Amino acid sequence: xxxxxxxxYIVYEDKLRRNLQLITDVARRADVEIIMAFKANALWRTFxxxxxxxxxxxxxxxxxxxxxxxxxxxxxxxxxxxxxxQTIDHFIGGSSHITFNSxxxxxxxRHKCIGKVSCxxxxxxxxxVVDTDIYDPSAPGSRFGVTADNLxxxxxxxxxxxxxxxxxxxxxxxxxxxxxxxxxxxxxLPQLKWINMGGGHLMxxxxxxxxxxxxxxxxxxxxxxNLHVILEPGSAFCWRTGxxxxxxxxxxxxxxxxxxxxDASFACHMPDCLEMPYKPIISEALDSVDxxxxxxxxxxxxxxxxDFVGDWSFDHHLQPGERLTLEDMNHYxxxxxxxxxxxxHPAILxxxxxxxxxxxxxxxxDDYRSRMS
Numbered sequence: 001x002x003x004x005x006x007x008x009y010i011v012y013e014d015k016l017r018r019n020l021q022l023i024t025d026v027a028r029r030a031d032v033e034i035i036m037a038f039k040a041n042a043l044w045r046t047f048x049x050x051x052x053x054x055x056x057x058x059x060x061x062x063x064x065x066x067x068x069x070x071x072x073x074x075x076x077x078x079x080x081x082x083x084x085x086q087t088i089d090h091f092i093g094g095s096s097h098i099t100f101n102s103x104x105x106x107x108x109x110r111h112k113c114i115g116k117v118s119c120x121x122x123x124x125x126x127x128x129v130v131d132t133d134i135y136d137p138s139a140p141g142s143r144f145g146v147t148a149d150n151l152x153x154x155x156x157x158x159x160x161x162x163x164x165x166x167x168x169x170x171x172x173x174x175x176x177x178x179x180x181x182x183x184x185x186x187x188x189l190p191q192l193k194w195i196n197m198g199g200g201h202l203m204x205x206x207x208x209x210x211x212x213x214x215x216x217x218x219x220x221x222x223x224x225x226n227l228h229v230i231l232e233p234g235s236a237f238c239w240r241t242g243x244x245x246x247x248x249x250x251x252x253x254x255x256x257x258x259x260x261x262x263d264a265s266f267a268c269h270m271p272d273c274l275e276m277p278y279k280p281i282i283s284e285a286l287d288s289v290d291x292x293x294x295x296x297x298x299x300x301x302x303x304x305x306x307d308f309v310g311d312w313s314f315d316h317h318l319q320p321g322e323r324l325t326l327e328d329m330n331h332y333x334x335x336x337x338x339x340x341x342x343x344x345h346p347a348i349l350x351x352x353x354x355x356x357x358x359x360x361x362x363x364x365x366d367d368y369r370s371r372m373s
Contacts, residue, residue, distance in 0.1 A: 001357065002323075005347075006246050006263055006264075006323060007244060007245060007246040007247070007262075007263050007269065007346035008245050008346045008347040009242055009244050009245075009330070009333065009334060009347070009348045010242060010245060010349045010350070011043065011238075011360075012241055012242060012350075013046075015242075016046065016049055016237075016238070016241045017353070018204075019204045019236065019238070019239060019241060020049070020237070021053075022203065022210070023203065023204065023233075023236060023237065024053050024054070026213065030213070030221075030229075031221065031229075032217050032221070032230065033056075033229070033231070034230075034233065035058055035230065035231070035232045036050065036055050036056070036057045036058070036232070036233070036237050037058050037199050037234035038057055038058070038059060038060075038064040038067060038234075039234055039332075039335060040233075040238065040332050041330070041331055041335065042064070042335045043330070043334055043348065043360070044071040045350070046350060047071040050237075055072065055237075056068065056074040056075075057072055057074065057232075058076060058077045058078070058079065059076035059077070059078045059094075060078070060079055060080050060081075062087055062090050062091070064076065065090070069094055076095050077095070077096060077099075077196065077230065077232065078091050078095040078097065078098045078099065079099040079122065080101070081143065082105060088109050088112055088113075089112065092112060092113055092116050092117050095117050096117065097117065097118045097119075098113060098117050098119055099119075099121065099122050099162040099196065100119065100121055100122065101122050101145065101146075102146060103121065103151070103155055106119060106121060106157070106158065110155075114157045118193070119157055120160035120161060120194070120196065121146060121155070121160075121162070122145040122161075122162045122164075123145050123146050123147075123151070123161050123181070124142060124147050124163065124165075125138070125148070125165060125177060125184050125185070126138050126140075126142075126147060126180070127165055127176055127180035127181075129166065129169055129173040129176055129177060130166065130169065132167065132276055134275055134276075135276075136167070137164050138165045144164070145162075145163065145164075148184035148185060151185070151188075154192075159193040159194065160192050160194035161181075161188070161189070161195050162195075162196040163177070163181060163196070163197065163198055164197075164199055165177045165200070166199065168202045168205070169200045169202060170202070170209065171208065171209050171212045172209070172212070174197070174201065174213070175212075175216055178197075190226060193227070194227060195224075195227050195228075195229055196230040197229065197230065197232075198231070199233045200234075200235075201213070201231055202235055202236050202239065203233065203236050204236045204237075204239040205239055234331065234332070235331040235332065240327070241330045242328070242330030243327050243330075244264060244270065244326040245323060245325055245326075246264040246323070246326060246346075247263050247321060247322065247323050247324070248260045248262055248318050248324065249262060249263050250320055251318060251320070252299075257297055257310075258294075258297065259296065259298070259308065259310075260296040260298055261301060262298055262299070264300060264326075264346060265304075265307055265340075265343050266300045266307050266308065267307040267338075268337060268338055268339065268340050268345075269329075269337050269343075269346055270326070270329060270333060271336050271337075271338070272336065274306065274307075274309070280327060280328060281326075281327040281328065282312050282325065283324075283325035284322075284324055285313060285314055286312070286313045286315060288313070293313045293314065293315060294313065294314050294316060294317045294318065295311050295312065295314075296310065296311065296312055297310030297311050298312065301343065302343055303341055304340070339367075339368050339371055342368050344364075345363040345367065347361065347363065
């Protein structure tokens with residue numbers, strides 16, 4: 001791999017399988033269904049691995065729905081903030097479940113859906129457990145879901161509820177949200193067939209209390225034996241299953257800040273680092289910042305002034321040509337990359353369990369040109 005040009009993403013099959021085994025074990029122990037959210041992972045060339053574990057998916061667009069059909073060989077659990085006259089029939093044809101964001105949306109299309117697909121309503125318990133506003137569906141003024149004060153009667157034809165209030169959260173956060181759901185919407189639950197508890201269940205993170213999650217779900221099902229329980233995490237499936245390998249190209253200094261400019265871009269290839277924001281782990285860096293050691297900000301190779309993240313300390317001075325491993329760059333990376341500034345996409349590689357390297361995709365000028373056409 002030392003000869004393969006940077007930047008490139010590399011996904012590890014053995015780590016994917018580890019996560020998939022954990023997730024399917026939770027589903028079996030709690031007797032629930034756990035499906036994958038494409039918004040965190042749409043790297044379909046790896047889906048042969050997912051199919052071996054019987055994974056199906058959720059979809060929030062026609063493209064995601066079609067990807068579920070083509071590559072996971074299943075119909076999708078679909079949720080879209082709004083459906084249109086142009087999209088609704090396609091969603092009905094490719095979905096097993098459709099969740100509507102509002103009662104008005106359901107009433108608009110109920111005549112098309114009833115008898116063809118199981119219809120649900122997104123609810124919003126307004127229980128805030130997410131620290132970052134951009135990722136918090138329960139923030140005041142949220143456009144997602146129906147609040148309890150706006151749902152006096154269950155619309156005829158609604159078979160399930162869907163809520164989503166988590167983001168890389170714990171089972172104890174889910175417990176808080178479930179309490180709010182039961183307090184506000186509990187009188188409707190005996191009338192339903194299913195409940196989708198959305199995403200954000202980061203059960204593959206070290207330290208996550210799996211046993212507590214299983215107890216929480218089991219107890220909930222005991223209270224509502226009529227409900228089929230669904231979870232749809234995104235990050236959990238691909239958590240710590242891939243890295244981004246990049247190279248230092250130049251080192252510059254300004255106002256006492258030393259920046260190592262890399263051949264990748266936070267804005268183009270790691271946008272969550274700027275949106276969250278968060279600082280990824282670099283394998284070659286020290287565990288913590290120590291300004292008595294060589295310390296660097298990392299700058300991306302685009303013209304955006306804010307395309308940087310920092311700081312990291314190293315046990316040596318960085319040199320042009322040196323490679324850095326930015327860890328945990330599989331979930332919410334390849335699905336969110338962009339070609340701002342015409343920056344080339346990193347190649348995507350898969351390391352098989354036997355150590356073999358498979359090149360899944362490389363990119364060229366033609367990809368940029370066709371995207372702009």
